[in-house]
Amino acid sequence: MLHVEDLVAGYGSITALRGVSLTVEPKELVSVVGANGAGKSTLLRAISGLVRPTRGHVRFDGADVTGAPMHRIVQRGLVQVPEGRQLFPSLTVEENLLLGGFARAAWKGRGVLAPEMEHAYALFPRLAERRRQAAGTLSGGEQQMLAIGRALMARPRMLILDEPSLGLAPLVVEELFAVIRRLRDDGMPSLLVEQNARAAAAFSERVYVLRQGTVVAVGRGSDMLRDRSLFDAYLGGRREAEPQTRAMERP
Secondary structure, three states: OEEEEEEEEEEOOEEEEEEEEEEEOOOOEEEEEOOOOOOHHHHHHHHHOOOOOOEEEEEEOOEEOOOOOHHHHHHOOEEEEOOOOOOOOOOEHHHHHHHHOHHHHHHHOHHHHHHHHHHHHHHOHHHHHOOOOEHHHOOHHHHHHHHHHHHHOOOOOEEEEEOOOOOOOHHHHHHHHHHHHHHHHOOOOEEEEEOOHHHHHHOOOEEEEEEOOEEEEEEOHHHHHHOHHHHHHHOOOOOOOOOOOEEOOOO
């Protein structure tokens, strides 16, 4: 469904990605992990159209969307839940959700969003309880639920999630990951960027490890969890002379 090939991207003279390739197939949940500065968020921005790659290709459902405007990519069904949630704090929960489906409602009327609104409230009952409450008054976990619910209002065919567990309590993270797994089980493929590498590996079909803008390892999540040397070397702070790309068994 999503195929990233030899992607190079950055900011001005700074190259953040150096030939990154990855694949997310239908009904897969794939994670990208790595330390701060590894290039994880830049990768998602390049896929979503926020950063224009200088080399490589991004293909979604057979179409080349490399460097396409973000709204065009969203219209194709590839929707990102941004790091930091980026909600409208003075608007209510329901108003934030409605903004997620703005493009669809503009063409067909607000009523077309009713099934997606019902779905968001079913996934996150706390949002239904707080639908008239300002988003800025929610807890961090509830705000992350709202950010995911808002993305679902666009009726995505695939979700991209940037650090959904950042700053949240373990019990809330477990609840969010359960919803992400449920979406995957219902047929929604997802690409997840996470600094919590072990949590991401625990339920991902495949994990890519980024270091300094390069994929240094890829393998099944269960294999990654067992490979303590990998986590120690690339995520635990121990440094090696040169990063060595390591291909583990593919699912």
